[in-house]
Amino acid sequence: MRFKPRILVIKRCLVIFDEWAHVASYNNETIIEDPNTRNFWGQSLDRMWTKTFEAEGGLGGAIWGMIDETFMLPENLEGFRKWWGIEDNTVQTYKGTTVGYGEWGIVDVWRRKKPEFWNTKKAYSPIRIMNTTIEGYKEGDSLKIPVYNRFDHTNLNEVTLAYTYNGVTKTLSPFDLPPHTRGEISLPIAKWKADKKIAVEFYNNNEKLIDRYLLSQKPGKTARQINSEEKVEVNRADNVLNFITSNGIISLDATTGLITNIEKDGSNLAVSGPQMVYKTKGKAISYSSNQINNYSKNWNLNDINYALNNNEAVVTINGSYSSIIATFKIRIFYDGKIETTYSFENLPKEYVREVGVKYILEDAITTLSWERNGYWSAYPENHLSALSGKTNLYPNTLNEYRQKPEKLWNEDTKSFYYEGTNKENSSELTRIAKATKENVYKYSLGNDKNKLITVQGNGVLSCRLSKTNDHLELYLLNKLDYIDLSWGNYQRNFLLDGTYKGKAEFSLFPQ
Numbered sequence: 225m226r227f228k229p230r231i232l233v234i235k236r237c238l239v240i241f242d243e244w245a246h247v248a249s250y251n252n253e254t255i256i257e258d259p260n261t262r263n264f265w266g267q268s269l270d271r272m273w274t275k276t277f278e279a280e281g282g283l284g285g286a287i288w289g290m291i292d293e294t295f296m297l298p299e300n301l302e303g304f305r306k307w308w309g310i311e312d313n314t315v316q317t318y319k320g321t322t323v324g325y326g327e328w329g330i331v332d333v334w335r336r337k338k339p340e341f342w343n344t345k346k347a348y349s350p351i352r353i354m355n356t357t358i359e360g361y362k363e364g365d366s367l368k369i370p371v372y373n374r375f376d377h378t379n380l381n382e383v384t385l386a387y388t389y390n391g392v393t394k395t396l397s398p399f400d401l402p403p404h405t406r407g408e409i410s411l412p413i414a415k416w417k418a419d420k421k422i423a424v425e426f427y428n429n430n431e432k433l434i435d436r437y438l439l440s441q442k443p444g445k446t447a448r449q450i451n452s453e454e455k456v457e458v459n460r461a462d463n464v465l466n467f468i469t470s471n472g473i474i475s476l477d478a479t480t481g482l483i484t485n486i487e488k489d490g491s492n493l494a495v496s497g498p499q500m501v502y503k504t505k506g507k508a509i510s511y512s513s514n515q516i517n518n519y520s521k522n523w524n525l526n527d528i529n530y531a532l533n534n535n536e537a538v539v540t541i542n543g544s545y546s547s548i549i550a551t552f553k554i555r556i557f558y559d560g561k562i563e564t565t566y567s568f569e570n571l572p573k574e575y576v577r578e579v580g581v582k583y584i585l586e587d588a589i590t591t592l593s594w595e596r597n598g599y600w601s602a603y604p605e606n607h608l609s610a611l612s613g614k615t616n617l618y619p620n621t622l623n624e625y626r627q628k629p630e631k632l633w634n635e636d637t638k639s640f641y642y643e644g645t646n647k648e649n650s651s652e653l654t655r656i657a658k659a660t661k662e663n664v665y666k667y668s669l670g671n672d673k674n675k676l677i678t679v680q681g682n683g684v685l686s687c688r689l690s691k692t693n694d695h696l697e698l699y700l701l702n703k704l705d706y707i708d709l710s711w712g713n714y715q716r717n718f719l720l721d722g723t724y725k726g727k728a729e730f731s732l733f734p735q
Contacts, residue, residue: 266343471560
């Protein structure tokens with residue numbers, strides 16, 4: 225018997241994902257410590273939608289989820305630990321009577337926009353400017369901007385394009401760009417100053433913002449200006465080394481190897497550092513939450529030495545944190561700048577949460593301002609991870625359990641789900657203050673009158689602030705990751721193999 229050959233026909237598969245890019249909700253320790261985890265999550269959604277949009281048959285995906293799933297039950301309510309009528313021992317013990325799976329929404333239960341809201345708008349944006357950092361601009365050149373129309377049915381001639389330069393806003397005539405095609409926008413700006421940005425905005429027929437971008441020129445490198453005639457002086461009083469600069473006296477304890485005080489014009493700021501920062505992914509607990517390993521403990525000084533080199537003093541500090549060998553080299557310049565380079569050896573081979581140095585400061589600081597490079601070229605003015613901003617460290621109003629908040633989400637100091645039902649405390653940092661600012665150019669701490677410390681980040685260093693008891697901790701991070709996001713989210717997944725070297729710089733009492 226002869227058999228007829230069978231022809232296998234493969235039809236195109238259409239896929240829509242019903243749960244993806246899971247918003248951070250189970251990595252409890254990191255969420256509390258660093259609210260920037262919610263901004264970082266935006267990279268996950270952007271990567272997933274970009275790949276799906278370009279794939280044949282990729283229809284889309286549903287974010288998990290829109291609104292936080294937390295329920296503020298009355299306090300002292302019996303049986304609230306039971307899920308579906310049974311005691312679920314796999315769930316972490318609640319901190320209070322707010323129950324549910326967690327804060328996995330892009331808005332909270334009061335419908336306040338969280339950092340994820342803008343990230344969602346950007347990731348799903350139907351109009352994508354493909355390059356916002358312009359290199360090699362010359363005066364007189366027409367400004368050609370590559371753009372991708374990701375609408376399914378809308379031509380860009382149906383969209384209003386407005387651009388703002390030097391405080392003046394103009395609109396462009398509609399231009400033809402069919403759906404799912406790429407083209408160029410030509411902006412008529414003949415003289416574009418390098419320190420100015422151009423805002424480009426797209427609006428629909430209802431005058432609602434579709435998306436916003438900021439165009440900037442790629443900055444060139446600037447050389448550090450040093451006057452060789454300016455010299456740092458040092459005097460020693462018992463075990464304290466006092467380095468005298470034009471911008472104050474920096475005191476270092478020779479028995480610990482740590483800077484202890486900064487004095488200028490009779491004012492003092494207590495400081496302790498540098499200290500090692502090495503945090504890694506720890507053990508998993510219920511669901512995908514992870515405890516973080518902190519190896520920055522048990523500092524032991526081996527030796528310290530210093531040398532004067534014209535306009536700077538160089539202090540070398542050798543010691544250890546248990547089995548980790550640490551070497552710090554502090555360069556103190558005449559103008560008050562401090563550069564900290566470090567080398568860590570014998571690091572446990574684990575996935576990195578944070579690597580860098582830390583300085584502990586007395587609680588005499590009330591304001592934070594910053595300038596940074598971001599994943600997106602534009603953020604709302606009040607966004608927790610905006611490209612620039614200024615904020616008070618502490619709240620003006622205090623939330624109470626089960627009462628509607630009267631402020632923005634990023635001005636809260638706590639979560640009633642993760643941290644219990646007690647009223648907010650006016651001495652705790654707000655979310656916007658303690659959230660890491662990635663890739664900073666400048667990160668300044670001060671008070672209502674002056675900047676006391678400004679970190680010089682060069683667009684690569686990340687800075688984070690935390691508070692323990694009555695002092696602040698300033699983290700200067702060369703590597704940073706959110707290694708416990710899990711659930712298919714993007715993670716950088718740094719795995720260090722024993723050694724790491726890094727550098728951080730900051731200025732004292734900057735003008």
